[in-house]
Amino acid sequence: MSKRIDIKDIASFKATNKGKTIVFTNGCFDILHRGHVEYLEIAKSKGDILIVAVNDNNSVIRLKGKHRPINDLEDRIAVLSALSCVDYILSFSEDTPASIIENINPDILVKGADYKIEDIAGAEYVLSQAGRVELIEFSSGYSTTGLIEKIKSLP
Numbered sequence: 001m002s003k004r005i006d007i008k009d010i011a012s013f014k015a016t017n018k019g020k021t022i023v024f025t026n027g028c029f030d031i032l033h034r035g036h037v038e039y040l041e042i043a044k045s046k047g048d049i050l051i052v053a054v055n056d057n058n059s060v061i062r063l064k065g066k067h068r069p070i071n072d073l074e075d076r077i078a079v080l081s082a083l084s085c086v087d088y089i090l091s092f093s094e095d096t097p098a099s100i101i102e103n104i105n106p107d108i109l110v111k112g113a114d115y116k117i118e119d120i121a122g123a124e125y126v127l128s129q130a131g132r133v134e135l136i137e138f139s140s141g142y143s144t145t146g147l148i149e150k151i152k153s154l155p
Helices: 007-016 034-045 057-064 073-081 098-104 123-128 144-152
Strands: 022-027 049-055 088-092 108-112 132-136
Touching: 007 088, 007 098, 022 034, 022 098, 034 049, 034 108, 034 132, 049 057, 049 073, 073 088, 098 123, 108 123, 123 132
Parallel strands: 022 049, 022 108, 049 088, 108 132
Antiparallel strands: none
16 A cells, blocks of 8 residues: 555545544655654554655755755655554645645644644644644754764764
């Protein structure tokens, strides 16, 4: 089974998964590391199905700068697909996944604890639909930017 879904398939996805708790998160997931894996495992533990929305290459460039992403969208999706905690993956080209969140209408929206709930794209919508927004603490010492800096400093 392919883990990749398209936004146009959301109606059939909802029908197939009716009654299950849908958890949604998003990000660039440029260089997958232990912190990402722990974050995604915790996100999955909050419900039945974990959907991960991944920024496409152009939106990563807009958000992170011209030297990112390090890994192409298809490579990032392939690595995320290998994780048993990730049930479905979709990509998006906008700067935020707000429209995807409204289409999916997840029960739980999850982001890292470095965000404030009021600053999370889609949070207001999820809360208005009687859903929850939950923040997950990051694993200390793990970040993509930190990894890139460490690699740059190698002799």
